[in-house]
Amino acid sequence: xxxxxxxxxxxxxxxxxxxxxxxxxxxxxxxxxxxxxxxxxxxxxxxxxxxxxxxxxxxxxxxxxxxxxxxxxxxxxxxxxxxxxxxxxxxxxxxxxxxxxxxxxxxxxxxxxxxxxxxxxxxxxxxxxxxxxxxxxxxxxxxxxxxxxxxxxxxxxxxxxxxxxxxxxxxxxxxxxxxxxxxxxxxxxxxxxxxxxxxxxxxxxxxxxxxxxxxxxxxxxxxxxxxxxxxxxxxxxxxxxxxxxxxxxxxxxxxxxxxxxxxxxxxxxxxxxxxxxxxxxxxxxxxxxxxxxxxxxxxxxxxxxxxxxxxxxxxxxxxxxxxxxxxxxxx
Amino acid sequence: xxxxxxxxxxxxxxxxxxxxxxxxxxxxxxxxxxxxxxxxxxxxxxxxxxxxxxxxxxxxxxxxxxxxxxxxxxxxxxxxxxxxxxxxxxxxxxxxxxxxxxxxxxxxxxxxxxxxxxxxxxxxxxxxxxxxxxxxxxxxxxxxxxxxxxxxxxxxxxxxxxxxxxxxxxxxxxxxxxxxxxxxxxxxxxxxxxxxxxxxxxxxxxxxxxxxxxxxxxxxxxxxxxxxxxxxxxxxxxxxxxxxxxxxxxxxxxxxxxxxxxxxxxxxxxxxxxxxxxxxxxxxxxxxxxxxxxxxxxxxxxxxxxxxxxxxxxxxxxxxxxxxxxxxxxx
Numbered sequence: 001x002x003x004x005x006x007x008x009x010x011x012x013x014x015x016x017x018x019x020x021x022x023x024x025x026x027x028x029x030x031x032x033x034x035x036x037x038x039x040x041x042x043x044x045x046x047x048x049x050x051x052x053x054x055x056x057x058x059x060x061x062x063x064x065x066x067x068x069x070x071x072x073x074x075x076x077x078x079x080x081x082x083x084x085x086x087x088x089x090x091x092x093x094x095x096x097x098x099x100x101x102x103x104x105x106x107x108x109x110x111x112x113x114x115x116x117x118x119x120x121x122x123x124x125x126x127x128x129x130x131x132x133x134x135x136x137x138x139x140x141x142x143x144x145x146x147x148x149x150x151x152x153x154x155x156x157x158x159x160x161x162x163x164x165x166x167x168x169x170x171x172x173x174x175x176x177x178x179x180x181x182x183x184x185x186x187x188x189x190x191x192x193x194x195x196x197x198x199x200x201x202x203x204x205x206x207x208x209x210x211x212x213x214x215x216x217x218x219x220x221x222x223x224x225x226x227x228x229x230x231x232x233x234x235x236x237x238x239x240x241x242x243x244x245x246x247x248x249x250x251x252x253x254x255x256x257x258x259x260x261x262x263x264x265x266x267x268x269x270x271x272x273x274x275x276x277x278x279x280x281x282x283x284x285x286x287x288x289x290x291x292x293x294x295x296x297x298x299x300x301x302x303x304x305x306x307x308x309x310x311x312x313x314x315x316x317x318x319x320x321x322x323x324x325x326x327x328x329x330x331x
Numbered sequence: 332x333x334x335x336x337x338x339x340x341x342x343x344x345x346x347x348x349x350x351x352x353x354x355x356x357x358x359x360x361x362x363x364x365x366x367x368x369x370x371x372x373x374x375x376x377x378x379x380x381x382x383x384x385x386x387x388x389x390x391x392x393x394x395x396x397x398x399x400x401x402x403x404x405x406x407x408x409x410x411x412x413x414x415x416x417x418x419x420x421x422x423x424x425x426x427x428x429x430x431x432x433x434x435x436x437x438x439x440x441x442x443x444x445x446x447x448x449x450x451x452x453x454x455x456x457x458x459x460x461x462x463x464x465x466x467x468x469x470x471x472x473x474x475x476x477x478x479x480x481x482x483x484x485x486x487x488x489x490x491x492x493x494x495x496x497x498x499x500x501x502x503x504x505x506x507x508x509x510x511x512x513x514x515x516x517x518x519x520x521x522x523x524x525x526x527x528x529x530x531x532x533x534x535x536x537x538x539x540x541x542x543x544x545x546x547x548x549x550x551x552x553x554x555x556x557x558x559x560x561x562x563x564x565x566x567x568x569x570x571x572x573x574x575x576x577x578x579x580x581x582x583x584x585x586x587x588x589x590x591x592x593x594x595x596x597x598x599x600x601x602x603x604x605x606x607x608x609x610x611x612x613x614x615x616x617x618x619x620x621x622x623x624x625x626x627x628x629x630x631x632x633x634x635x636x637x638x639x640x641x642x643x644x645x646x647x648x649x650x651x652x653x654x655x656x657x658x659x660x661x662x
Binding site: 053057058086090112314 | 351379382383384385386387388389398416417418421424425426428429443644645647649650
């Protein structure tokens, strides 16, 4: 199967604004810890006023995944909407400089490019506060049919159910992908996001619109509204062709039919910032998967990439994942 | 002596765009290593196209120093010009969020806020490429006389001789400072900058316009156009009331009259990025100096702050320097 792209990802195009804070700050500002909190322009202004000195880095869950695939040496493409402003140019630069195909047209200057204020607590956990800005403009017109048709896997974020018309773009992407014999994939994104769109996500899986599902433990439990993780895994395995569930320091488990393949987490020196962990797991997994590697090795590449990104500030590894994969003897 | 501010700094207000590269990239693009290369808008566009994925962080030499003084718990103020754009708002947020008084009026949207593309090579050395943008607008109108009058030390960058009218603002600042019994200080900034403005810098020192001088070894040698470091130190000591000369892994030496006070560098775990080393040395030194600490201890605080900033990406420490100083038993 020769294609132009290994992985196409679709998501909210976001620049991260990252700062450290104490846990008390989250409580004082009613920020749900470890979650993605959606905020409007007014609250964005307020939180930014209260935020300490920060650094900026291109982010967005699926954008991070595309960058990760490319860093492994995979051929990646991305759809996502920025505005024609300085943050939009930064986002565009960074993803293209990583070698990712990115041609979604920016849309005017208002609303501005999305930003997520990420507060990293001393335990390394990140709590995100996302103003969607220009992301609300993403719609079916932004689908590049030839790119979808020529990508082995089209992957998208559950977060895309938050803006109004992105889901239409996704349904169209999945239709084109399957019409061309490709596979589709999604991440459940966030346990609260699952809470908002549970029935729609289950429908995407059960209708066969989505083939491969990425989730973490909390998202899986939320999807099936249970505290029984083992049962949730069984249900998830029945609802999609392939799933990979991450479990922080316990690594991940890959589900295919009745098969469960455990994957150990990589050893880390210091947990600095969990931002991007799930996104980079998906990057490593999908890179391996689209190279035709065995599922366990795909999982190991996912854990490797996740382990690297949580030892730095920011959502995308600054070094080459290809080099890291080679050094670890995985590729 | 009760004042509103310990340290006022004045400089080019710049947002850093930081990426890693190999040494070959510097050679291929005619970038002078370890230096501040001034570039125009066209070359900025070209280099950005060639630059890898980056992160953004507020920078600017004197801005970093003000942020460092504030991080130690000192009362800092800053003058520097941004444009009314997204990067300008980021710069403004970060310095104010650090607790620094910053009220310089932004000037329109064109030229845009200055940015410096910083390429960090595998040895940790940084090579800067600065487009001055809105910095060219800084002039005497931006001097807040009450702030200068009420700051123990007014500190400025030699880099300010690059934009057209900033030097007028500096001369005015020094006049006000001395009229109010305060002290003035400058950093020589960069050996090539010294090459451009050698006679003017010497004149600032010899006329008594500047009391305290910060420099590194290369800048000191360039100032006196000699290869004899010991001789250069003797000449420097004669040309100003007080000087602190940094020598990378060899620490620093403080010069006061015929007295030379050596200060050892702090031990570091890993050299990541030298960006901000000199700026943070000045921050630690000036914090200690304005608290009335002994010169050797001032030097140790400088070396501590410099040692911290070179072990991270970006020009301003993300953690509290006050906490670091306490942990090291220095304050």
